[in-house]
Amino acid sequence: MSKSSNDMAEDRTDWAEDRTLLASERTFAGWMRTGMAAIAIALGLKAIFGDIEPTWLAKAVATVFICLAIGIFWSARQNACKAHARLDEHKTEAHSTQRMTILATVMSLGAVLTGVCLWML
Secondary structure, three states, X not given: OXXXXXXXXXXXXXXXXXHHHHHHHHHHHHHHHHHHHHHHHHHHHHHHHOOOOOHXXXXXXXXXXXHHHHHHHHHHHHHHHHHHHHOOOXXXXXXXXXXXXXXXXXXXXXXXXXXXXXXXX
């Protein structure tokens, strides 16, 4: 028995939603990598400019990048959760928004601890 045009159109729409959910997850992962790059920049700035006087200046600039990383983590989480709320899963199994929240929380905690370590140096 062949499918009707309406059924095939619904299948294509379902597949498109699944692809969009997966694209949203890839975008989330990309933003998380961008946040980690901001932390790496903070560490690099501290390493390169660590000997300048006053020492708090290098630490302050590094802290700006730590704060930027935290903002990126939570912005990525917020945008991914919005996308997941708008779309339905069909044949794919998307990550839960709870998992994204946990990941953003852990990454933010790591960024804060990195900042604390930088200030203790």
